Amino acid sequence: MSIRERLSGNEAVATAIRQINPDVFAMFPITPSTEIPQYVAQYVADGKVDTEFICVESEHSAMSACLGAEAAGVRAVTATSSAGLSYMNEVLYVAGSLRLPVVLAVACRALTGPININHDYSDSFAERDSGFIQLYAENNQEVYDNYLMAHRIAEHPDVRLPLMVCEDGFITSHAIENIELEEDAAVKAFVGEYNPENYLLKKENPLAVGPYGVSAYYMEARVAQAQAMINAKKVILDVAADFEKTFGRKYGFFEAYKMEDAEVAMVIMGSSAGTAKVAVDELRAQGIKAGLVKLRVFRPFPGEELAAVLQNCKAVAVMDKSEGFSACGGPLFAETAGACINLDKRPKMIDIVFGLGGRDFTVDAAKGVFNRLENIVKTGKTGPVYTHMGQRG
Amino acid sequence: MAYNLKEEMNKEERFHSGHRLCAGCGAGIVCRAMMRAVDPEDRAVICNATGCLEVSSFQYPFTAWEDSYIHTAFENASATASGVEAAYKVMKKKGKIPEGENVKILAIGGDGGTYDIGFQSLSGALERGHDFTYFCYDNNAYMNTGTQRSSATPRFASATTTPAGVESVGKKQVQKDLTQIVVAHGSPYVAQTTMFGNMKDFHEKAHRAIYTNGPTFVNVLTPCPRGWMYPAEDFVKICKAAIDTCVWPIYEVVEGEYRLTFEPRQKLPVEEFMRLQGRFAHCFKPGNEWTIEAAQEYVDKKWEELLAKCR
């Protein structure tokens, strides 16, 4: 039986952590993810979890301690945002290559500068090549559900990769919304125990982790890691199917919203999708065949599946909530366009960089994007491919 | 139990041959001695900072370690050890590791990974009070990358980033006194040693550090034949000169109480240490005599300060 509650995204993540009861939480505060470890600290203080809570002196050490703990044989988690995630950068790659399934909650926030505490994806997108699986959410319910699935995906023997559960800083992390929580026992049963085959503290045999790999092995090691990320696709869907069976809510790589006959579509992520859905509904009422794809899984990137859902559109806008400074489009655009490159018939495609550092995204703005797409369809001319939206001037 | 070299050498080896450290590298001697200090019935997890030791002791698929080992990065051996220790505590609490079964958490890094880039993570772990022992094999420079100066490089040593030349007499700054900085953290056991005699001093300190509850620290002066520029076979001569000149005082600090564990019968002039090594060769050139005087002055000052603390 689900429990109806009203929680912020951060509290939803903390609740999932309490229910899963991970062995180690290494924390360093940063806005807007700080509340997550604060809630967990209170659970520890109140005896609600058995978690060893380590207040490390930096995010780099937080991830490093998680690697030590995970390799030693237990579940280790942490949470961060923005500069904190960037400071972890080096060890995120180590987590991926050591194949340690650490789960990291990220309340996504702009990177400096100027320094800014509000939401965009410049922090998590900058780590797209780190080897972490990345799950994104539109609202607190999806963050909670993603967290419940996280350990099972990350720890699966065919995967063994670290995983980021991403929520939109402040918009999701701090806004209190209705949510359906699952019962503690049901969550524990769904997530299961962590029993790695080999670990540092195992008595029967020692374990050596993190070697120097000469050229004769490095390429092979990276291919094996790449294969694990490919394997993650099936595992993500399998876990989602079991999640639906157990708790009733359905998840895939993305949500295709009114895409069956869409001529103009948006590829978008996170909370902005909620705003854009309103625009889609209003445009549909006017007879415009608008749709959107809300991407949930950014790593592994579901390129083939995304291309399949976009192939019959006439024009697509990719909404990038991060500026990649490539001078020809943001990261989500590059990947989406790349995924469509081998389609026999493909839509015209534009990139719109928006919402940086918490800049508002409105229903009217979303409608403006669809308007541009309509124009492209009408004139057959794509116009400027890489543009920004919402800035003055 | 009194130290007995024969009994020590009867122990099963826990840092094996076949590692790729240079011929005559002190780090190999350190690791073997460190592992002998773990009681045979206890297991260990070694958390290693990136450096010579790491690339040499675990090159895939060859580990020199008898016990479990983890390397993650350069600056985070202490943070990694903190995580291992936390996991150990949880497993003990949950009964996954039974009573009476002990695992010792050790961290080891060179002076680069300890004095410099790993300093923050070391300080954090010391302050938090994890039950682990950090061994620093201090070879006075970043040897893995080719003898660049570190904060552990002594004044006047020529390093590849502080080379001696017509306008330079080597490194300008004195060595950071990391041992004292660790003492200031309030660690229950801190020691300085090197390899001399029958290794009794090293062994007793390492054992005491490993079997003292809380964060403990052993700083080991570890000569590097390539970086210090001396014939590899002169290893013990170099160590002995370091302690006889008091360039590297041999002492321990137990719960804040200082104790000298070796005092030279006759304190030798610092040039007896310097003249053995190519990295100080320029100090002996005409016109540079002042460097030896300045080095002596600094060693004397530090030695007097230490004696005062030990009184």
Add this chain to the structure above:
Amino acid sequence: MRSAKDINEKIAWQDLTTGCEIYEPGTSRLTKTGEWRSRTPVWIEEKCKQCLLCAPFCPDASIPCKDGKRSEFDYEHCKGCGICIKVCPFDAICWQDEMKDKEGTK
């Protein structure tokens, strides 16, 4: 669990251990670092008092000890650094290429 002896530079990526982990102790012994040696130390058993001072100073664990006594060098791993030669108080270890001179002065 794959053993280090089965991992070499010819195997396919599928046959590497996950995350390049190793599940057994001391596999470095498979590397014969004795090939690095340019000079060779020789143990002169009759001069040896079995004080064992040489043993802990070997960086390469190449002076085997058992029951309080050392035996012949492990030349498969000895890199020939010569530390043991200088540490021996009884001249019971010397360089092979200096053996003749030593014997001459006996």
